[in-house]
Amino acid sequence: MSVDEYAEAGRLTTSGWREALDDGVLLGQECRDCGHVTGAPKAACVRCGSRALDTVHLPETGEVYSVTRIEVAPEGFDAPYHVAMVAFDGGRVTARLGDEAEIGETVTFEGAASTPEGPAPLFD
Numbered sequence: 001m002s003v004d005e006y007a008e009a010g011r012l013t014t015s016g017w018r019e020a021l022d023d024g025v026l027l028g029q030e031c032r033d034c035g036h037v038t039g040a041p042k043a044a045c046v047r048c049g050s051r052a053l054d055t056v057h058l059p060e061t062g063e064v065y066s067v068t069r070i071e072v073a074p075e076g077f078d079a080p081y082h083v084a085m086v087a088f089d090g091g092r093v094t095a096r097l098g099d100e101a102e103i104g105e106t107v108t109f110e111g112a113a114s115t116p117e118g119p120a121p122l123f124d
């Protein structure tokens with residue numbers, strides 16, 4: 001499927017983003033005005049406020065920008081687990097890590113992690 005098939009009227013929605021993730025496709029949005037890339041659907045660019053956002057495939061490798069080990073998890077989640085900001089050229093995505101990782105380590109998109117709140121990008 002092309003990225004636009006997950007979007008509604010040209011705009012990526014949370015349900016379209018989740019559907020793509022369940023298909024093993026990592027989507028984000030790129031701002032036509034400033035080039036900023038986000039890893040999850042937004043109504044407007046977080047950097048410049050523009051609503052001119054294109055749905056794009058995100059890179060499937062990135063670098064661990066920050067990482068947190070969740071010890072006390074929300075109800076329904078199995079702790080401990082690792083959540084990271086994964087950085088790539090132009091942006092970042094919040095993701096689950098399959099294993100511990102150091103800041104600066106290269107990680108690869110593995111598909112969707114199943115969570116009680118829906119799929120989350122999984123990197124390892």
Ligand SMILES: [Zn+2]
Pocket residue numbers: 031032033034035036045046047048049050
């Ligand atoms: Zn922008």
